[in-house]
Each structure stands twice: as C-alpha cells, then as structure tokens.
Amino acid sequence: MSVIRPLKCDLTVIGTGMAGMAATLFAAHRGLNVVQVGRSGEVIFASGLLDLLGVHPVAAKKMWHNPWAGMRALVRDCPRHPYARVQTNDIKVGLKEFLAFLDGAGLAYHRHVGRNVEILTSMGTAKLTHGVPETMWPGVEALKEKKSCLLIEFRGLKGFSARQIAQVQKDRWPDLRTARIDFPEMEGFSEVYTERMARALESSRYRRKLAVAVKAHLSGAKTVGLPAVMGISNSRQVASDLAERIGADLFEIPGMPPSVPGLRLKEAFERGLPLLGVTLFSQKQVFDVSHKKGRGFVLGIGRAEVEQTIQSKGVVLASGRFIGGGLYADRDRIRETLFNLPINQPADRHDWHRKGFLDSRGHPINSTGLEVDDLFRPLGKKNRPVFEALFAAGSILAHQDWIRMKCGSGLAIATAFAAVDAFLKTGG
Amino acid sequence: MEKNRTIHKTQVLIIGGGATGAGIARDLSLRGVECILAERRDFNSGASGANHGLLHSGARYVRNDPQAARECRDESRLLKKLAPQCIENTGGLFVAVEGDDENFVADFPHLCTRCTIAVEELDIDEARELEPALSDKLIAAFRVDDAAVDPFRLSLENIAQAVELGCSLQLYSQVVGFTRRNRRIQAVRLLNTKTGRETTVEANFVVNATGAWAAEVAALAGARIDLLYSKGSLLITDKRISYRVLNRLRHSSDADILVPGGTVSILGTTSIRMDCLDDIRPTIGEIDYLIDTAAAMVPALKTVRYIRAYAGVRPLLDSKSLDDGRALSRGFAVLDHAAEGLENFASIVGGKLTTYRKMAEQTSDLVCRRLGIHAACRTRTQPLPARQDCRWTVAGLAPRLWLEQRQNDDLLLCECEMVPTSAVDVIVDSLRGQKAEPDLYAIGRRSRIGKGTCQGAFCGIRVTGYMYDRGNLTADQGLKDLRAFLTARWRGMRPMLWGAAVIQEELQEALHCGLFGLEL
Structure with a gap:
C-alpha cells in the first residue's frame, strides 16, 4: 500500500445519511474545513419526507398536529431523548438552514412552520409529517380538502397500486379515481423502474407524451397523484412543466424503496456540499481510527481497504444504526462498529424485540x-x-425510536446542529 | 340460531388438515367414499408444516425402534416412486465426530442390516469430499437413502386430488362440539373462525386426525387419549449448506439433523416437554443451543445467515392408551373409540411424515370396515398427481420455472424467491376453487412468498398491490391481511434477529411503520 500524505481538516463527519449531511452542511457554513466520509447507498431508502415529531407517547399512539407542542411533551416525559439536549430555537434555526440549502440546490421543501401535515402514502394510509418536497406538496391540500383527484399508476411498476390507495381511502375520500397507463416509450417493457422514469422525465419529450396519456383520463379532475418519478436533479421544473401541460395540480406519492426522493436528497447534497468547500468521500468507509492527544484523530478510509488517511481535530459520528452500519448486532450484544463505544442496551437478546412486530410500544x-x-x-x-x-448525531443516539415517533429527520438535523455547535464551543 | 345453522351430511368427516388428514381424504376419496375435511386454520398448520421435511430411510430408528425403521424404509421407497415431484432424492449421511460414542458407531451398520436398510461405510476423506461443510473432526461416515420431502406440496396435492374426487374442504373451521346419541356421534359443530358462523356436519363416521390436538378434540367428544407433548424447534438457513441429509451418528439427541430443501437447509431439532399447546414458538435459548450444538458436525452453522425459526409439537402416545389390539405400530396408532361407547369415532395419533400414507391407509381401512364399504386402498399403487397449482412451495423451483417459461409481462412479485404474478394467479384461482379465501397469508402458505431474506417486507407490499389491481381486495382489507401476514412471519423472525437479519428488520420497520404507519 502506498503511503499518501494525510489530509488535514478541522472536522470529519462519518456518515452520509440525513444527520451526516446536516452536520457537514452546518460545519461548512460555519467556516470549518470539513471532510465527509460514507457509503451513501442507504439514502435511497429515505422517503424524502422530513418528520419532526408525529407520535408521542408511542404506546398511546398519540398524534401531534403541532410538532413543537409534541416536542415539549416528549422532553418532559423522556428527559433522555436527544431532543431534550437541544434548544428548541436551535432546532428551528437548524431546520431553516437545512431547508434553505436544499432550496438552493434545487430541491424545495414546503411546510407550515407551526404544524404537521398529512400526506398520502402508496399503502393508502395517511402519514403525519412536517416538511414535504415541493413535488408532493399539492397532495397535502388535495387530501385535506378531498379534491376531485385522479391517481395514476404505471404498468410494470411493482408495489404501487393506485387502486389500492383509492380503495383504502374510499370512505374518507370518495372522489378518487384511478387510471393505469403505460410510461411513454416503455410500453413493451415487462418492468419499469422509478429511477429510470424519473431520469426520462427530465427530457421534455417524455413529459409531452406523459401529459397526453394522463390528460386522456383527466375528465375534470383538479389534481393528479402519481408515484414519485418527476425528475431527479430538476424536479421543480419537471413538476411545473408537467402540471402545465396536463392542466391540473400534480403531486407525488411516496412509496417503497428504491426511492427517487431519497436519490434527490443524495444528489442535492453531493452537488451542493463540495461548492461549500467540503471534501466528500462518497462510496468510501472508515476502516480504522486512532487518536493522539494534541494531534486529534487519524482515520484510514477507502473503498475496500485504506486508500487515504485523514487527520482531523474533531469527528462527528453520524454512522446511523444497523442499516447505516453504525451499529451491529452480534448474537449476544449490540456494538458500535468504529470506536467500539459502549452501547446502552438490554442485558439479553430476549429483550431486543417484542413478541409482536406491530406492538404499539415499539421494540x-x-x-x-x-x-x-x-x-x-x-x-x-x-x-x-x-x-x-x-461527537455523535442522528439515529445512533440512544433513547429515541425515530421510526415509531416519526422524528427521524428532525432528530438528524437537531443533533447535527448541536454536535457542530459543541465542536465549535469546545475549541474546534 | 339453531334453526339457521347449515347442516352438511356426509359419509366421513375428517378433522385435521395436516399430512395425515390430507392423506385420509385422498385415500377415502379414491375408494369412492364421500368426505368432508375440516381444518381449524390453514392446511399443515401443526407439525406437518413445522418439521424437517425429512423422508427417513429408517436408519435413524434402527436401534430404538426397528418396526418404525422398517415402516420408514418401505414408505420412503414407495413415496419416491409415487410422489417424486414432492421429493428431492438427496441421499443421506450419518456421521460421527471426535468425542461421539464409538461403540454406537460400530453397531450402526449391523443394526441397519438387521432391518434390511441399505447402508454403506465411507472413508472420512470421501465423506468430506461429498460434503465439504462437514467438520474436519469426523471419525465415521455412512451413506443411507434419506431424502428431502416438501410437506406443503405433499399435503396440497393430497387435498387437491381429494377435492377433485368430491371431497369438500372447510378451512378455518374449528370443532366446537359433538352431539352424541345412542353410542354414536350424531353431529359435529364447526365454527368458522373467520366469519364466526357455525355449521353442523352429520357424518356416518368421524376421524380425528388433529395431531397434537387429538386429545383435546377427543375430549370434546367424550373420549380419552393420553398424549404427551414434545416441542421441537428448527431453523432455516438462507442458503443450502449440504447436498445430502446430514445426521449425527449418536444416541438420538438435539440438533442432530440438517436437511437440505431446494435452496435452503433446515437444522433441528430440540425436544422440550410441554404441558400446554397454546403459543408454541421457538425461543432464543433453543435457537442458540441448536446452533452451538450442531456446529460440532457442520462448523459453518455458527456463521451462516439464518432466515427464520419455527416450532412444532410431537404428540407422543402415552402407553396407557395402547390397550391390546389397538396399537397397530409403535410409531403410530389408530384408536377406535368404540370401546368407550363411541362406535363411529376413531383417532389417528403419533407417526411421522414419512409414514403419513400408511397411517392414512390403516385409518381408512378401519373406516371402511365400520361402514361396510368394500374398497381396497389405492394409494399404495396409484401415483400422486403432480399439479401446477401446488408446486410453488418448493424452494428453488420458482426461479427455474420463471426462467424457462417466462412471459414478458410476468412480473416477479417476490424477488428473493422469484415468485411471479402468474403463480399468484394460479394460487388465487385454486383457493377460489376450494372455496377458500385468497388472502396474503394463504398465498404465502402455498408459495415461497415471504420465505426469502426479506421475510415479506417487500413482497408483502407487492402482492397486496397486485391483489388490489386484480380486484381481489376492497377497502382496507389488504392492509389487515398484510398486518396479519407480517405478524405471522414475525413469530419465526424474532428469535433469529442478529447480524444481517437486524438490518433487514430495521428496514422493514422503517418502511411499514415509519412511512406507512401500519402500527398506528
């Protein structure tokens, strides 16, 4: 192995999920010299929705239409939840900064600052969330007012049934109609994929043909819902052009992975962060870390083996949980994979999971x-x-259940903000 | 209420839709006897669906139970001829490792010969060449005629032929009471656990083929069977570990058998006395014990990825129930309850999957004798018809069929096990033909849907969407079915959650709960 001079920086962010992206962004905005490392394949599992807080207490299934009020109750009831260690104002500032960056990178989000909104999922359920991609936003209004709506599904796209959504919602939202159409120029394909359709729609030829196909089924519908396929790097233009051609409001419906909204986030960050001076090693991982007093951390990174070393004053660990690889479960214990940090965990595997998958208390x-x-x-x-x-940020932190509480993105952004702030405060 | 109840009349009511009940339904139907098969849940919901899928050569029983050994020898030969589509004729090995009892090893070939069970000693290197997964601490190896059998396909095809011959099938129908009059069962009350409706069956003869539940059902009729219960837990690996059935050559003990089945292997079992049949599930302690024990024979079992675990209950006949003339075999027994004052009621208990046909034959013989029907058993000579709609349970078959017969618009709904839409169509039609509900759980039991590494997380969503598209589901029924399906898969996943399985589980929960909110 060739010896390469170490790359020196102020802060290394490990992880390329929501928390890693947020930490890198905040650090770069504050003038730090930042390196970010991560495999970045997992973000295709992200729905694209920014949850702040939806449910607390989980066992009581109590839903919060005002996430800030929910957060106050949560902090009161669970003082060890990571939200309890961040000032509410910092969360608000961080969220705003995060959304402004995405907006600048061409990925606009909409929200009502003081409350959550409901959005239709491909399962047919309505999900409570906070920040919604612009391409999904008209669906919030449509669901709320039960507007006359046409749902489009594509032949060959598995796991998305417009008919299912309409059936599940039929008592609440009778004015839902469905149509099954071929995606333009993919008529003969046995299977179609969302990413491919999204990239196709970045060209006007496909948009023109899709608009014709949708219009044929419109018959007076005010809004049209479809799977999340309206472009990747320029979804705003794709969506507005399509809406204009069709003559109705358009909205995307989030569904199963691989997810185009997740891909948009990945592309927006990978495009935008280097412009802020960030050195981004995507598709790389950290193999080893050492620490010397006075010199900080030395990290060996690479694809399959160490290709580069980084010398860094501080580290933000945002490597996620099991999916991200930050945690790993052996048969007898859960461990942190890089620093072998102690993990707060039950004594026994018996107590990791409940007897029922959907147990309302969560696992x-x-x-x-x-x-x-x-x-x-x-x-x-x-x-x-x-x-x-x-410093640590995101879902690797204990005392939170982001899946059941619906607080994943908020947790990532809030704790990333606090971790970067702490690095600066402690003399980074 | 009483007046509105539907009354079905038939010659024979068979209670229990496991391999034995299915075998009896086919046997009687082939003899021209009219019957109804009632099953409390779905077919193979008890031990018939929770075993190794091992077609015994008999070698395992040569020491302790030579009669059972000979029965297995004969029946396994017969089934290989008559139901080859359900069997993978893998062959088997018996192996001992350092520390195992050498006297036991030395006796083994003679004991096999005594029962005329084919056995061939292999040298150690040869055995390890045949099965590279075997431990390097091997001290002895013998080749026998064990094979793998798909118990799901076996029962499905038995039932399918019976139904074709006129047998009527009632799934989700639990026996809730018997009406006795003049030393006879006059009527049996069945409760449909899905609809809540009760029906009554008036049969000339009633057969209790409910496996571990035989004592409970008999007690409802006022008859007594003394059963002991032994729970056995098993694990499924995510890939096939060996070509052949691997048996540990020692006094029958836990974690002794590894059976391949298509693309996977099944490791088992434990043997734990139970007092109660409620909530039978594999425990974490059993799982860890199985893995650590079996690793002595196949070291890779320590590191391989496991997909799920399951548990079944062996009903063991307490000797008190075996009066003179009642016991037809030490492996199983047909209990005629006439002596207890019930002239038209018999129970079939004990036995093994390998001998299911013989158990069905002897039970049907008794039934025909008592009904004065002179018709010989035909399952001994007539092949079990292979059917298109029953073949989707076989692990590893779906990818082959899909590649061979692929239609351009035949999407794969399950990408782990490669189950296409056309398979779901065939299964749905078949269920409808048997007047059964084509829900996700039933489709899963009749195919490899939900059996791969995703354990239903993705294919569950895709099949649900497809079923809506086909107009098979309305309102939120598909969500209810999906919840029930995921809950059922969870039983087997929960004790196996470490390593890669935890990652998979987190993904499943993020999707089904985080995004879709199915827990709310």
Missing part, C-alpha cells in the same frame, strides 16, 4: 444506542466523554 432495540453528554459526546466509563472532540 426496545430501537432505543438502544450511544449515551452522550449535553455536548453530544459519547460517554464511556464513569460517564465521562470517551474523547474530548468526538
């Missing part, structure tokens, strides 16, 4: 994770930070 394994101090530094023996300049 204890989902609340395991890193214990941190108020500066988001992982704690080791005697509840002292393991390293002065190691």
